[in-house]
Amino acid sequence: MRLPDLEAWAIFAKVAEQGSFARAAEDIQRSKPTVSKAVSRLERSLGISLFNRNSRNLSLTETGRLLLGHANRLLAEAQAAETEARGGMLSPAGLIRVAAPMTFGVRHLSPILPGFLQQYPEIDITIDFSDVLVDLVAEGYDVALRIAALADSSLRARQLCPVRILSVATPGYLDRIGRPDHPKALEGEKGFVYTNTSAPGMVRLRHDQNGREYVLRQTARLRADNAEAFLPALEAGMGYGFFPEFMVWEGLRSGRLERLLPRWSVPPVALYLVTPASPLRPVRVSAFLDYLVTAFGDPPWSRPGPGPVSRRKKARAPARSS
Template identity: 70%
Template sequence: MRLPDFEAWAIFAKVAERGSFARAAEELQLSKPTISKAISRLEKSLGNALFNRNSRHMSVTETGRMLIGHASRILAEAEAAESEARGGTHRPSGLIRVAAPTTFGIRHLSPVLPAFLEKYPEIDITIDFSDSLVDLVAEGFDLALRIASLADSSLRARRLCDVRLLLVATPDYLDRIGRPAHPRDLEGLKSFVYTNNSAPGTVRLKSKRTREEFVLSQASRFRADNAEAFLPALQANLGFGLFPEFMVWQGLRDGSFEEILPDWEAAGIALYLVTSSNTLRPFRVNAFLEHLIAAFEHPPWAVPGL
């Protein structure tokens, strides 16, 4: 019986994680020829290429994407075994790849990173800020932050906190058009329409008192796939829109924004921490997950008076 080439599998996981033979060699403290030979050895054994590569570019093949999860588990299990043998004294190190929504990531994820980076000086972080859903396994991400109402999937999701969606305008705009008493009063008024969802311009509202439901069809003045683009026009009294609370909470508290129809509510969403279904994760990823769980247990937009 021939044993699997565990070293080559671990090296493949590290090259896929780092996106480069040279960076993997530097982290593993191996020569680049050693890395290249291990990958070639594994490709020969599998009968399939794991990377498309030339002198200027490298990408993971379809076969490679299918196998990244297996390779990462091999590496994670080996790291866990070594740490246990050392009595848990091994310091987490290496790269963590994260996907996060653009506005939320820059406004709220970035500020919680310095404390983590200071605590773990041997861990590096790469973040892909995008409002598009990424395939964690195929694209080699360790985790993602998602703001949504998540459908069932093969991924593991930890709900961190609720995110309310609020109809918002400026007081000056509402002074001009009048303060609506019912969602139907907003129909025909041009507004800001977020397009990165399944039904752009459709807002389902429910009365908090009577439980009446109403579907508001927004008339569009300005459409975009990132709601932060609406803020200058919102501040200029040019319309209203549906915004996540984390984007407008400060304006609501200082009075520069006003919630429209506070007795009505849109269906809530939440902030989720999403990982692959694999329960064997490197210690650096587990440390980061714990940091994020603590950081968003009491998010600033949900703390009264902050």
């Protein structure tokens, strides 16, 4: 049985990470010819090209991109094994690749990163902010944050905190349309439709007391694949929408926004940390995971707070129901 060329796979991962044979050679303290020969040796062994090369640019081929996740996993697991064998005494160092949802990542992940980077000065982080579901293994990510009701998978997932999806609008908007007590009343109203789902505009709700379910078919005033785009129109009173609590909790507490259908709930989701299934991971990744668990174990939107500020009472349209 022919053993895999693990050194060549590791060097391939480093060249892809650095985007250059020279920078990879400097990073791993090898000569540039040694690095180039290792990649060529791997390409000959596989019978494929991993990089497109010319005098100015170096880029992964499509096959190289598909294989990079495996190379990153091999390198990460080897580093984790060495660290474990040495008693975990190495200082966390190196690059962590993270995938995070756009709005949550910018609003809540980014603000906590300075503390982590200050605590671990030898760790660097690359974050891809996107609402698209990425393949952690194939694309070489160490960890992803996901807000979902996760299905069974080969990945490892740890729930950090629940995330409620709330139906909200401005008080002024509700003064105009009334305050319905059944979701059917909203089907005649235009709202904001998030399109990055399998069934955009279809929202399943359950009554908190009697357990009855209703599928709301939204009519769109505005459609988008990122809910952040709805907020200016929402706060201008141009419609209603369903938003994760971490986006609207401040507006609800200040009174700028108001919940619709408080007796109806969207099926629960949660914030998860998702990692590849391997039990071995670099110490830098373990440190980052521990930091996120602490940071999001008690998020601000889930803490008890004062209710909405008082506002002058206005004449309200009659509530709609069915």
